[in-house]
Amino acid sequence: MSRRTSSPSRGPSQRQLRAGELIRHALAEMLQRDEVHDAALRGHTVTISEVKAAPDLRNATVYCTALGGQGTQEAVAALNKAAPRIQSVLGNKISTKFTPRLTFKADTSFDEAQKIETLLAEQPETDLGD
Template identity: 45%
Template sequence: MSKSQHGKGPSLRLLRVGENVRHAISAILSRGDVQDKDLETASVTVSEVRISPDLRNATVFVMPLGGDAEGVVTKALNKNAAFIRGEMSKVVHMKYMPRLKFIIDDSFDEASHIDALLRDPRVQRDLERNGDARGNPGDEEE
């Protein structure tokens, strides 16, 4: 990584590799190649894959349909990570196949929380008050 890229996030190369890995894992899971009783009935969305700069580790953000309150699905995915990695190596060609770590993607919950906050009547009232103070120059007292 060059000195100019520090603090700017992942490079285009890392993003491209992460997207290729995401597609490969999604295909493996959708085909049902992983033989695990905890994953048989689960529908899992792979929302993002973050690759380390050395391309040796990958954090896979997943969201099981219906949630994963006890972490059953993520535990099963992490238990079968070596198998998924092996299947992935048939599709994604890299010098080193990254080690996979599956975690729950909580960005969906965070977005819902922010949306609920913005819809709160108290917040709406404050936003309307600030809009009137800034946006209507004809309402100023003389």
């Protein structure tokens, strides 16, 4: 079996993880410093929580949420609309063979964690020691 063969059960490679973190840091810095001059992004403050790079590093999915959790869908729509401009600026910030095509998606992991926390808080305490 070849080392390069990846099965669906295996997670992302070290290379994908490293590229995803590089892109995440660059995007966060760009958005923080307002380096992307696009009218669609004005008024949106977002948090980039994760970037998943494709195995060939030509595409990347960026998971983000609006600050405070309100207006996430509008922020994601604005980011997807501004994606070509963001990719252009990103290409000048990172040194990779290809600048990945970015797709922005809403990060729902915080909502899921809150639901689990609420469910756990509702559970009656049981004494397992007896």
